Amino acid sequence: MTVTVKRDGDVAVVTIDNPPVNALSQTLRQDLWNAVETLDADPAVRAVVLVCEGRTFIAGADVNEFGKPPMSPHLPDLVARIETAAKPWVAAIHGNALGGGLEVALGCRFRVAVPTASVGLPEVRLGIVPGAGGTVRLPRLIGPALAADMVTTGIPVPATKARSQGLIDAIVEGDLERGAIDFARAALDQTLPLPLCERSVPNVDLTFWETTRKAVASRARREEAPLRALACVRMAAEADFNTAMAFERQTFLDLRGSSQAGALRHVFFAERAAPRPPELAGIEPRRIRSAAVIGGGTMGAGIAAALCEAGLPLTLVERDSEAVERGLSNLRTIFDGSVKRGKISSETGAARLSSVTGTTDYGQLAGCDLVIEAVFEDLDVKREVFSKLSAVCRPDALLATNTSYLDPEQIAVGIRHPERFLGLHFFSPAHVMKLLEIVPTARTAPATLATGFALARMLNKIPVRSGICDGFIGNRILKVTRAQAERLLLSGATPQAVDAAMRAFGLPMGPFEAQDLGGLDIAAFQRRAARTRGETPFAPVAERLCTLERFGQKSGGGWYDYAKGDRTPKSSETVANIIAEEAAGTPQKPWDEASIVDCIVLPMVNEASKILGEKVALRAADIDLVEIHGYGFPRWRGGLMHYAQERGLDEVAAKLDELALQGLADTPCDRLVNAVRATSYGDEPV
Ligand code: 3H9
Numbered sequence: 042m043t044v045t046v047k048r049d050g051d052v053a054v055v056t057i058d059n060p061p062v063n064a065l066s067q068t069l070r071q072d073l074w075n076a077v078e079t080l081d082a083d084p085a086v087r088a089v090v091l092v093c094e095g096r097t098f099i100a101g102a103d104v105n106e107f108g109k110p111p112m113s114p115h116l117p118d119l120v121a122r123i124e125t126a127a128k129p130w131v132a133a134i135h136g137n138a139l140g141g142g143l144e145v146a147l148g149c150r151f152r153v154a155v156p157t158a159s160v161g162l163p164e165v166r167l168g169i170v171p172g173a174g175g176t177v178r179l180p181r182l183i184g185p186a187l188a189a190d191m192v193t194t195g196i197p198v199p200a201t202k203a204r205s206q207g208l209i210d211a212i213v214e215g216d217l218e219r220g221a222i223d224f225a226r227a228a229l230d231q232t233l234p235l236p237l238c239e240r241s242v243p244n245v246d247l248t249f250w251e252t253t254r255k256a257v258a259s260r261a262r263r264e265e266a267p268l269r270a271l272a273c274v275r276m277a278a279e280a281d282f283n284t285a286m287a288f289e290r291q292t293f294l295d296l297r298g299s300s301q302a303g304a305l306r307h308v309f310f311a312e313r314a315a316p317r318p319p320e321l322a323g324i325e326p327r328r329i330r331s332a333a334v335i336g337g338g339t340m341g342a343g344i345a346a347a348l349c350e351a352g353l354p355l356t357l358v359e360r361d362s363e364a365v366e367r368g369l370s371n372l373r374t375i376f377d378g379s380v381k382r383g384k385i386s387s388e389t390g391a392a393r394l395s396s397v398t399g400t401t402d403y404g405q406l407a408g409c410d411l412v413i414e415a416v417f418e419d420l421d422v423k424r425e426v427f428s429k430l431s432a433v434c435r436p437d438a439l440l441a442t443n444t445s446y447l448d449p450e451q452i453a454v455g456i457r458h459p460e461r462f463l464g465l466h467f468f469s470p471a472h473v474m475k476l477l478e479i480v481p482t483a484r485t486a487p488a489t490l491a492t493g494f495a496l497a498r499m500l501n502k503i504p505v506r507s508g509i510c511d512g513f514i515g516n517r518i519l520k521v522t523r524a525q526a527e528r529l530l531l532s533g534a535t536p537q538a539v540d541a542a543m544r545a546f547g548l549p550m551g552p553f554e555a556q557d558l559g560g561l562d563i564a565a566f567q568r569r570a571a572r573t574r575g576e577t578p579f580a581p582v583a584e585r586l587c588t589l590e591r592f593g594q595k596s597g598g599g600w601y602d603y604a605k606g607d608r609t610p611k612s613s614e615t616v617a618n619i620i621a622e623e624a625a626g627t628p629q630k631p632w633d634e635a636s637i638v639d640c641i642v643l644p645m646v647n648e649a650s651k652i653l654g655e656k657v658a659l660r661a662a663d664i665d666l667v668e669i670h671g672y673g674f675p676r677w678r679g680g681l682m683h684y685a686q687e688r689g690l691d692e693v694a695a696k697l698d699e700l701a702l703q704g705l706a707d708t709p710c711d712r713l714v715n716a717v718r719a720t721s722y723g724d725e726p727v
Contacts, residue, residue, distance in 0.1 A: 044072035046079065051087040051229075052222050053080050053128075062100035063093045065119075065141045067112045069103075073145075074114045074122060081127045088225040089130045091123075091149060092218050097136025098158070099145055104167065107297060107306060116141050116173035117290060120148035124236045129228065133213070133221035134158045137197060144173040147182065147237060151228060153211045153221050154200040160208060161197030164293075165266040167309060168302030168677060172293030176273035177285040178237040183208050185245050185278045186253075192270040193257045242278040250275050263547055264677045265301055300687060304679030308669060311662040311680070315505060316498045318659070324487045326495035327439060332411040333358060335426050337368015337399075340443060341415035343471030346375040348413075349393040350472065351499045356398045356405055365399040372397060375472055403429045406438075411496065413465060415443040423452045431457040439492050441465045445516055446567055448509055450482045460486035463493055466513055468671050476670035477502040478513050503670045508657035511571070514649075514664060515671045517657075518681070521648040522672075523564070524579040525641045526552040528705050530620045531581070533629035534637055536600045537612060542637035547675030552641070553600035554610055557593035561586055561600075581623045586616065628703075643697050644706040646685040647713055653722060654712030661686075661722040682722060690717045 043059040043066070055076050059069045080086050093099060102116060114122075123130050123145065132138070132146035134154035143160050146152045154160070162175045170176060171192060180188035183206045191198065203209040213220030254271060261267040269292050277285040296302050333356040334345040341357070348355050349372075357372070359365040376390035385393075398405070406412055412434060414426045423442060430440055440462045442452050449464035456462050464480030477500070479493040490506070497504030507513040512520055529539050540551020550558070565587040568578040586592075586599060593599035594608060601610030632640075649664045658664050665680020678684045685693050693709075694717045700706035709717070716722045 042072060043069040044076050046076055048086070049222050050226075051085060052225050053083070053086045053089045054218060054222065055080070055089055055091050056094060057091070057099065058094035060095050062097050063095060063142070064100055064103040064105075065116060065145070066103040066106065070114050070116060070119050074119055077122050077126050086128055088128050088229055089126070090133055090218065090221040090225055091130055091145070092133040092221065093135070095136075098132070098134040098138045099142030100137055101140030101142050101163070102172070104306060104309060107167075107302070111294075116144065117286065120144050120173050121238070123148040124150075124238055129225070129233055131221050131225045131228070133217050134160065134200065134209070135217055137161070139197065140164050140171065140175070141173050144171060144175045144178070147174065147178040150233060150236060151210045151224065152208065153213050153217075153224050154203070154209050155217050156201055156212050156214065158200040159197040160200065160203050161195065162192045163195040163197065165193060165195040165264070165270050166305065168264070168266050168299060168305040169296045170266060170270040170273050170289065170292050172290060172297075174286060174289065176270060176289050177277040177282060179208075180242045180274055180277050181237045181240040184243045185274055186249065188277075189253055189257075189271055189274045192274060193253075193261075193267040238282050245278065263675070265299065266296055269296060301677045304677055304683055304687070307662070307679045307683050308665065308676055311666055312503055315503050315663070315666055316494055318494065318506060320659070321487065321491045321494060324491040326491040327410070327437065327488060329353065329410045329439070329492065329496060329499065331409050332356075332413070333406050333409045335359075335412065335414045335430075336416040337364065337371055338415070338417075339371065340467065340469055340471055342368060342371035342375060343469060343473075344413055344415055344443060344467055345372055345397065346393075346472035347467075347500045347502075349396055351501075353411075353499075354396050354398075356400060356409065358400055358403060358406070361401060365401060369394075369397065369399045375470075403433045406430065407433050407435065409434060409438055411439045411441070411492075413441045413443055415467075418444060418447060420447055420451055423447065424455060427452065427456050427462075431455070437461060439463075439489055441493070443467050443471075446512060446570065449480050450509060453482050453484070459484040461489050463489055464509075464513075465493060465496075466507070466515075468515075474671065475501075475503045476515070476667060477504045478507045478515060478667070478671075479504050480507050480509060480513060482509070503666050505663045505667050506659060507667075508655065510652075510655070510657050511574075511576075514652055514658050515667045517652065518645050518648050518664075518668070519672065520578070521644050522552055522641055523556070523583070525644050525706070527580055527582055529632065529637060529640055531624040531627045532632075532703075532705065533624075534632040535612070535620075536616065537610075538632060538634075539637055539641075540610075542632075542634040543641065545634055546638045546642070547678060549673045556583070557599040557601055557603075557610065560593045560595055562592045582616070582619055585619045585623070589615070591615070639696050640700060640705055642681070642684070643693055643700065645681055646693055647697055647707060647710055649681055650713035650716065650722075651710045654710060686721065690720065693717075 045056050047054050057063050129150035131151040132149040135158050138146050138160045162171045164171045204212050257267050257271050273289045276288045332348045332353045334341050335358045337357050337359050357368050359368050379385045380387050380390045416422050436458045442464050453459050453462050463485045466478035468474035468476050477497045481490050494504050526539050536553040540554050543551040571578045591598045602613040652658045661682035664682050668674035668681045669676050697709045701708040
């Protein structure tokens with residue numbers, strides 16, 4: 042049974058227990074339905090409290106059921122049954138009331154919550170709209186403007202804020218169940234409010250809908266669900282309750298089967314699976330109670346900020362006192378920025394800064410559980426750091442190198458107890474970017490690796506294990522993106538056309554705009570390193586731009602020209618001339634958006650397939666997470682490999698063959714050819 046009913050005098054307490062997150066599976070819906078029927082028929086019961094066991098209130102519909110035909114009792118009917126129950130129901134919320142969970146709570150006559158709870162309608166994050174009255178009841182409770190914001194962004198609202206908006210009726214400071222029972226009993230002494238289905242939606246200014254539509258459309262880019270969710274709220278404001286319910290249900294059912302919803306569901310499960318890879322099942326991570334970062338530059342300060350945010354006392358080590366001051370000042374800038382953006386209070390910012398000890402003395406790291414090195418990308422400099430750490434740190438302290446290009450095996454040479462060492466590739470800014478590539482060496486112990494994943498959970502990051510190769514998973518694919526973008530330039534496309542096509546595909550920025558923002562010098566440095574390894578990186582135009590010190594926005598020009606103080610890219614005659622010179626002799630052809638995208642994205646798929654073939658990535662879904670969380674690949678496309686799978690692997694291979702004939706890409710690799718034969722990459726549902 043997922044539901045139990047007990048009595049506290051004239052108040053019944055219905056307790057849901059459906060681990061892990063009390064999702065509204067068919068069994069739970071049926072059990073709740075039966076509970077309403079039983080309690081309606083019980084004359085001794087005057088009110089009902091709905092409470093949940095475990096870590097959270099109902100976290101929503103059971104996403105596992107989404108691929109299957111809907112089964113009764115349907116959620117909208119259950120919510121309506123609770124709303125029209127003979128006795129008032131009080132939802133007692135802890136953890137999260139999300140999606141269908143909040144819709145059930147909206148069916149209740151009252152909602153109370155503990156201060157740490159939050160409530161939200163995150164359906165748009167899954168490519169759908171609320172399907173059980175969320176868009177119809179919420180505007181009746183808090184007005185269309187707040188409701189539109191909640192359903193189109195999907196961002197949960199903390200209980201205390203929800204209380205001030207009228208979404209929550211009371212905050213319970215002590216025991217939730219007891220508080221909810223007392224609340225219910227007190228409510229029975231007063232006139233009950235109307236159920237939401239009998240209330241009307243407050244009016245809004247006529248311009249509201251058009252202004253909001255524009256804002257939502259620009260945020261959503263090509264994601265369908267947010268605008269469809271807004272249309273539902275508008276219908277709720279302009280039509281009667283039943284018409285709006287029917288409209289919402291139809292929109293929900295339309296979107297549920299859409300390719301965007303399929304892609305977003307794939308990402309949902311991939312993200313939840315990422316922190317617990319099956320190959321580490323049963324391996325106990327070490328506890329991390331304190332941390333240190335070596336190096337307080339941009340990367341080191343970002344990592345330090347992420348560790349502080351996770352509540353770890355932190356030591357920041359630099360080579361001299363000036364550098365310590367600079368590192369602390371970098372940290373202060375990060376915390377000040379978070380305060381300015383309203384993410385944390387100024388007290389929290391100050392407390393975080395005061396939890397950091399800046400020092401030049403490695404001796405202070407003797408008791409530390411975790412040390413992350415984030416110094417300059419130079420093998421000798423890094424080795425020197427680890428030799429000092431080997432001398433002072435406990436043998437079981439986890440030692441990690443943050444590197445994006447160097448070989449962790451090489452960095453590990455000479456480390457004492459190399460089984461506690463691994464690579465952690467953070468993405469800049471490290472306190473913001475979600476992706477963490479975890480790179481074990483051959484000698485990294487399973488417990489060390491498991492600790493890397495546990496750390497990612499602490500830092501609220503998406504961890505992906507990567508084998509060792511140049512650039513690991515993400516930057517290795519990025520190299521292909523950039524090389525393909527240059528190939529396009531040499532065969533007739535312009536930087537503007539390439540950037541526009543990739544933006545239209547769903548990336549936040551095109552490859553040239555992105556390089557101008559990040560700086561062309563970093564890649565030039567890496568190409569130099571590659572050449573010393575005997576490789577021949579392809580970047581003929583970028584090389585010439587770097588020779589002219591056109592490093593991007595920071596130098597006033599890169600792939601584009603920039604007016605002083607203005608970040609708007611303007612086409613550059615210098616660049617056009619260089620492209621023309623480099624393209625001499627290369628056949629020119631017209632490029633439309635779709636063929637530009639194919640010329641970039643399909644070779645990325647080919648490279649990613651090689652990465653899978655070499656077991657640098659263990660799962661296609663891991664590559665999807667790397668692309669989404671590290672490189673802005675559109676989430677609603679499900680990531681690079683999911684996109685390829687949906688596009689049809691046979692079509693991907695055929696297009697690659699066509700590009701290869703024109704000298705614009707490699708032919709499909711063995712792993713891709715095998716996947717075409719098997720019609721899938723065959724590790725997990727991609
Ligand atoms: C909806 O409600 C539609 C309705 O409007 C209309 C219906 C008609 N279903 O994240 P965690 C699993 S749409 C099934 O690591 P946390 C998850 O896969 C839904 N399973 O925990 C994982 O499984 P496993 C709207 C779910 O404590 C386990 O629970 N709701 C669901 O870090 C733990 O998950 C949402 O979008 C689900 N709905 O965070 C809420 N949710 O252990 C999505 C989770 O086997 N969920 N699982 O790997 C969340 O945001 C987080 O899970 C939550 C807990 C904040 C609740």
